[in-house]
Amino acid sequence: MTPPSHEPPLQPPVEVALARVVPVLPAAPPGRRLAYEPKFDGHRLLIFRLGDTVRMQARSGRIVTRAFPDLAAAARPLPPGTVLDGEVVVWAGGRTDFAGVQKRAFAASESRAGRLARELPASYAAFDLLAIGTEDLRSLPYEQRRARLTALLEPLGPPLQAVPMTTDPEVAATWYASLLEIGIEGLVIKELDEPYRPGRHWRKVRHSETRDAVVIGVVGPRLRPRALALVLPGDDAPLISSPLSTAVRAQLSTALRDLPDPEPPPAELPTALDRVGAEIAYRPIAPDLTVEVRQEGTVRHSATRVMRLRIPD
Structure with missing residues (x-):
């Protein structure tokens, strides 16, 4: 009999779930419920707590751990095997600052990354929990993953936080109308019973083209x-x-x-x-x-x- 594995179930790279744009805020089909989340326009990031280390993966699969030393430190208390999916956001003047988070993401050296972490501290808006310990959670319904995500992150607090979520369409409509002023450009819509899978199975609605x-x-x-x-x-x-x-x-x-003045261009x-x-x-x-x-x-x-x-x- 093969002994149980104690290895984390997920390691980078992991292919991420995506959303397709829809023109209006959708309503739930009969007998179904939808979840509505604010869409943070930041830098998509998966956080892997592996053994004694933390690794971070961008949407493309690129490893970007060096760019976010503040988030790496914040993720160390997570249980080994934890994999989070979310967006890195930088706040400035009470609004999200997309240019600021991109400066963080493209820091070319450890010294620059450390300086930018002090000047432009990052927040992490987590919207999914893909694994924890030795469990791969991606096949579970979103509703169960969401409950485990909030239970995991609530004791930790900022800068790792779960995104707000509602199943009330009226609350979602209020969010859509009111959050634009802080830089939230729209909402992401998910079905409560759907698993986490690559491809554009989520939906999103934006204020502007x-x-x-x-x-x-x-x-x-x-x-x-x-x-x-x-x-x-x-x-x-x-x-x-x-x-x-x-x-x-x-x-x-x-x-x-x-x-x-730009640095000398690369050879290629x-x-x-x-x-x-x-x-x-x-x-x-x-x-x-x-x-x-x-x-x-x-x-x-x-x-x-x-x-x-x-x-x-």
Whole structure:
């Protein structure tokens, strides 16, 4: 007889569950109940408490533990084998700051990561518990996973917290109307009896067709780029925008000139995919600029059009 394994059931990389956009807040089908959660536009992150260590995985599967030393320290009291899914959020002036969390995520060195942890402390909005101890919980209904998540995190408190959740459609509608002012762009909707599985089985509703994105690189001349390498909320995989309009190029030219001198480019430039899946090389820049974008077309072949540069308040 094979002895029981004491190894954690999940180790990175783990493929994450995703949500598809729907136009209106859905109601539950007859005889079913839905869960509604605020959608935090941060950096998607899985936290793994493995033995004596903590590891963190971005949505793409990339290991980003070094970028978040404050969250790694906060996760150490978790029981070994714990795997959380959620979003890293940075708060500034009472609102979520997507540009701030992207600066954290792309910290290039341990010293910079430590400095940014002090300047831009991170919060972790956990919305699922995938494993604990030697148990893989992904096959359990969301309602059970949610109950175990809140029981696990309530004694710990910030910066690890479970996202708010309601099963009351009227409360969800109130959240949708009122939370925009603190930077919550919408709600995620889940069925209470569904397991955790990769793919777009959740739903989300947003206030706007436009979103903010962080600029991490330029395609073409640095001060007059033809397109941009961008990172969208909840994702760490860069993408290439559609060709920039003349007005946006002029707006960006001034902002790019004001950035600190870039580090020498790498010997081989990184690449990202455009709307048709072609790999395009881009010149990296510090993630200090935020733009408003609109995604157009189908999910499979969506184009990301830059509408304007976001000017800090």
